[in-house]
Structures are given as C-alpha cells and as structure tokens.
Amino acid sequence: MEHEHTQVTGKRFFFVTVLNILITIAEFFGGFISGSLGLLSDAVHNLEDSLSIFISYIANVIGRKHNDAAKTFGYKRAEILAAFVNSSILIVITILMIIESIRRFRTPQHINGTLMMVVSVIGLAANFISMIALWSSSKDNLNIKATFLHMLSDTLSSVGVFIASIFVTLFQWYWVDPLITMIIAIWLSKEAYDVVKESVNILMEASPNIDLNAVKAAVLTVPDVVGIHHIHDWMIDGNYIIFDAHINVNKNCNMEELEKIYREVEKILKEQFHVSHVTLQAECTRGLKEPLIF
Known part of the structure; x- marks a missing residue:
C-alpha cells in the first residue's frame, strides 16, 4: 500500500x-x-x-x-x-x-x-x-x-x-x-x-501543541501512579509525536503490575494526546518533587 x-x-x-x-x-x-x-x-x-x-x-x-x-x-x-x-x-x-x-x-x-x-x-x-x-x-x-x-x-x-x-x-x-x-x-x-x-x-525539536498539565492530570488517574516528571516531547515530522517521561509509582508494584501501568499510560497518551511513540521510566520516590520539565 x-x-x-x-x-x-x-x-x-x-x-x-x-x-x-x-x-x-x-x-x-x-x-x-x-x-x-x-x-x-x-x-x-x-x-x-x-x-x-x-x-x-x-x-x-x-x-x-x-x-x-x-x-x-x-x-x-x-x-x-x-x-x-x-x-x-x-x-x-x-x-x-x-x-x-x-x-x-x-x-x-x-x-x-x-x-x-x-x-x-x-x-x-x-x-x-x-x-x-x-x-x-x-x-x-x-x-x-x-x-x-x-x-x-x-x-x-x-x-x-x-x-x-x-x-x-x-x-x-x-x-x-x-x-x-x-x-x-x-x-x-x-x-x-x-x-x-x-x-x-x-x-529544533520544539514541543508540539500539548498541554503538559493536562497530560499530568490524565496520567495521575492511572492506579498506583503518584507522580510524573522529567517530560520531553518532540516531533519527528508534522504528525509523529514522541513522548519521554519518568513516572513515580507505589513501592509495592511488581514487574507485572508495572507493565500494566505502562500500557495504561501509553493508551492515555496515544488516545487523548495523539502521541505516536512513548518511553517511560518508573521510579519510586526519586524525582517525586521535581517539576514536569527538568
């Protein structure tokens, strides 16, 4: 095709x-x-x-x-x-x-x-x-x-x-x-x-027209996600948006639960904000008080 x-x-x-x-x-x-x-x-x-x-x-x-x-x-x-x-x-x-x-x-x-x-x-x-x-x-x-x-x-x-x-x-x-x-x-x-x-x-890899505060609010609706920081978002062309961020999760999350969280966050970013490629890094308390953009 x-x-x-x-x-x-x-x-x-x-x-x-x-x-x-x-x-x-x-x-x-x-x-x-x-x-x-x-x-x-x-x-x-x-x-x-x-x-x-x-x-x-x-x-x-x-x-x-x-x-x-x-x-x-x-x-x-x-x-x-x-x-x-x-x-x-x-x-x-x-x-x-x-x-x-x-x-x-x-x-x-x-x-x-x-x-x-x-x-x-x-x-x-x-x-x-x-x-x-x-x-x-x-x-x-x-x-x-x-x-x-x-x-x-x-x-x-x-x-x-x-x-x-x-x-x-x-x-x-x-x-x-x-x-x-x-x-x-x-x-x-x-x-x-x-x-x-x-x-x-x-x-120049400028950020696309995405409200990062709205992104934060949407991501925090995922169970066990308590924070998000160190966000980078940019575009490869006029349509392909890449999103990279660190998310804070509850300490008790195991790998299986973590993968589920990744899938839910990725789904939100793609469906609500039209992100094409998502990369996430999970953390517990590190960076919990850092700003969205670092």
Whole structure:
C-alpha cells in the first residue's frame, strides 16, 4: 500500500512539474511581449516551483524509507527540510516581487492588456489543475503542504494578473499590475513564513501543541501512579509525536503490575494526546518533587 501511495504521489509530482514548465515558458514569452510585471513575476515563480516540486518529490521518497541502524527514527525529517527550503525560497521571491513592484510604481510601463489577459487565463487554468492534484495530500504532510502553497500562490497570482489585465485593457491603468503583484507577494510571504516557522520548530525539536498539565492530570488517574516528571516531547515530522517521561509509582508494584501501568499510560497518551511513540521510566520516590520539565 505504501509503495502504491509513493507511485501515485510520484506521478502527481511529475505531472505538476511538466505542467509548471509549460506554464513558465508561456508566461515568460507573454510577459516580455506584453510588458506585464505580473506575468514575468509569475513566470519566475513557476520556474522556482518546478525546482521546489522536484525537491519535494525526492524528499517524499526519502521520507518513506524504513528505519535502519543509521537513522533509528527513520527519514521523515527529509520532508521537513524540503518544506523549510521551499518556503524560504518563496519568501525570497516575494521580497524580489515587492521590490520590482515599487520600481514599476515609480516608472510605469506600457502593457499589452489583451495578451496579458490571454496568458493569465492559460496560467490560471494550469495552476488550478496543479493545485487540485496536490490538495488531498497537503492536509497531513508539511512537505506537500509547502509545495501546495506554491501552487496556491501561483493560482492566486494568475487571478491577480487576470484582474489587472482587465483594468489595463479597459482603462490603461498600468499601475494596477504592480499593485496586484505587491498584494499577492505580501500575502504569500506571510503564508510561507508560517511553514518556515513550523518546520524550524520541528527541526529544533520544539514541543508540539500539548498541554503538559493536562497530560499530568490524565496520567495521575492511572492506579498506583503518584507522580510524573522529567517530560520531553518532540516531533519527528508534522504528525509523529514522541513522548519521554519518568513516572513515580507505589513501592509495592511488581514487574507485572508495572507493565500494566505502562500500557495504561501509553493508551492515555496515544488516545487523548495523539502521541505516536512513548518511553517511560518508573521510579519510586526519586524525582517525586521535581517539576514536569527538568
């Protein structure tokens, strides 16, 4: 099943890459001929997208490799690295788009609105198809989400270029072209920043969004558990949470009872807090008065 999913994902990545290359060629020619900054910035964006899609696909393949002696937690973070790289590149591109938009405000250029409109419609259709192709897989995978964000940004950019082409064609308002470009760039930079922030948190092994006081209260409902401390929790990727803690138990617990306690605590952590991997160390009085995080 996993191999089949990888093949399907690979086909979608390949399809979206080819489609983006064709869009890029069309928009470069259309942008140069019409004089539209929106089309040129969209073309540059699509060119970078083709590279980001390739990076995402390679990371997706690596991330599905099984655990081994070299990587006991597996290769899942390859996709987090890809998400970080792709989103960082997107931020750089949006900054360049804003700078060029400001320059165009100062020195407006003549634009062929009709050609701009035709090319933007072609780009919009192709970008929308690419976005739909990756949409279903973007919900639970930060790497594919970053690539999907690129596709979404391309789609919105094409919408913006199309709207600008209407004003250019009807009223010769050439300033609308850089204005639309700037608005889209600002919005995209915010979305890309969110992905960068999330990927950095995972790479820095920041704690997932779990209320540790709620964890403590839930764990203490297990019979014979009287304390919990020395908690560490982190994420391997956007979904895989690891939890490590010391628990204090009654002195009279034997090994069979201790194993039962482990199973009950693990069940609580997985069902209530969506923890994927649990490691517990049992103690009697040692650390009983230590804080949750040590």
